[in-house]
Amino acid sequence: MRTAIIGFGKLGEAITRKLIRAGHTVLLTNSRGPASLQQKAIQLGELAVPAELADVAEAEVLFLTVPWSTIPAVSKSLPELSGKILVDVTNQFLPDMRLDDLKGKASSRIVQAHFPDVSLVKALNHYFEKWVDAEPVVGLGHRLAFIAGDDEQSKSVVAGLLSEFGFQPLDMGDIDTGSLAQQAGGPLAGLNVVSYPA
Ligand SMILES: NC(=O)c1ccc[n+]([C@@H]2O[C@H](COP(=O)([O-])OP(=O)(O)OC[C@H]3O[C@@H](n4cnc5c(N)ncnc54)[C@H](OP(=O)(O)O)[C@@H]3O)[C@@H](O)[C@H]2O)c1
Numbered sequence: 001m002r003t004a005i006i007g008f009g010k011l012g013e014a015i016t017r018k019l020i021r022a023g024h025t026v027l028l029t030n031s032r033g034p035a036s037l038q039q040k041a042i043q044l045g046e047l048a049v050p051a052e053l054a055d056v057a058e059a060e061v062l063f064l065t066v067p068w069s070t071i072p073a074v075s076k077s078l079p080e081l082s083g084k085i086l087v088d089v090t091n092q093f094l095p096d097m098r099l100d101d102l103k104g105k106a107s108s109r110i111v112q113a114h115f116p117d118v119s120l121v122k123a124l125n126h127y128f129e130k131w132v133d134a135e136p137v138v139g140l141g142h143r144l145a146f147i148a149g150d151d152e153q154s155k156s157v158v159a160g161l162l163s164e165f166g167f168q169p170l171d172m173g174d175i176d177t178g179s180l181a182q183q184a185g186g187p188l189a190g191l192n193v194v195s196y197p198a
Contacts, residue, residue: 001161004051004059005029006074007066008037011089013044014133015063015124020047022164027051027059031070031077053077061085061157062118064111068092068100075114085154086111086118089125091184099185108148108179121149121158122179123169131192136166141196144170146188148178168195 003019004027005012012028019026025047028037034050041048056062057079066074068090092100092107102110108122124132126146136143145167149155159169172178172188182188 001025001061002059003027004056004062006053006056006062006064006078007070008040009065010129011124011132012063012065013040014129015065015089016044016048017133018165019161020044022161023047024161025049027056029053029056054079057081057084059084061087061161063087063089065089067095068107069095071111071114078115080117081115082117084118085157086115086120087124087158088120088122088179091125091189093184106175106180107183108175112175119149119151119154120175121147121151121154122175122182123147123158123162125184126182126186126189126191128190128192136168138194139196141194142166142168144168144191144193144195146170146172146178146182148172148175148182150174 001024003024005016006029008028008030016026028050037050041050088108088111094100112120145162147155147158147169162169
């Protein structure tokens, strides 16, 4: 599958490693352009392809891994993404690391407003980057990966990717309920849970 990272930083790199290990092509993007990502791509291997933000529509599944405050600007830099799956991995931290006060609204609902044409799935945001990067298979167990979204088909695509990575996806429901529990400040945020067979 062709995938893209919108905002290749700490979390974007951890997700890229998992995508590459599962055999997927990953377009790497940031605000500075492909030349700034060339060295990193060489380290990651031939499935890592530095790209312009304008080219991310070549991917089927895109991971949004930019800082919260940049989302409005990022959305204006991207091409038409109608019908694409956007995995929202962001958390609503302000530049001073305070949580943005969303008045009880799901952060993904706000992200969706900036990307009205995509099918949005919230995933992997509840883990610190080190736990996304870590091996999800722990003995006989698998780390849980919570997902939420309004479209069942898109959730099943993302759940498939998470399973390929080695996580055990757990569907928490739609954006307004499930993602609210997953986002920063919610009861599932920061949890590192391994599920073992009975
Ligand atoms: N790190 C974690 O443990 C963790 C865990 C869960 C969720 N998250 C969430 O994931 C997101 C990213 O976190 P991070 O720790 O990976 O941050 P990071 O290391 O700072 O990476 C963010 C990347 O976004 C890029 N970026 C910034 N503005 C951009 C723009 N206008 N267009 C395109 N790319 C842009 C930056 O690259 P350039 O400056 O070169 O453009 C940077 O490499 C945040 O929303 C954070 O809350 C992080």
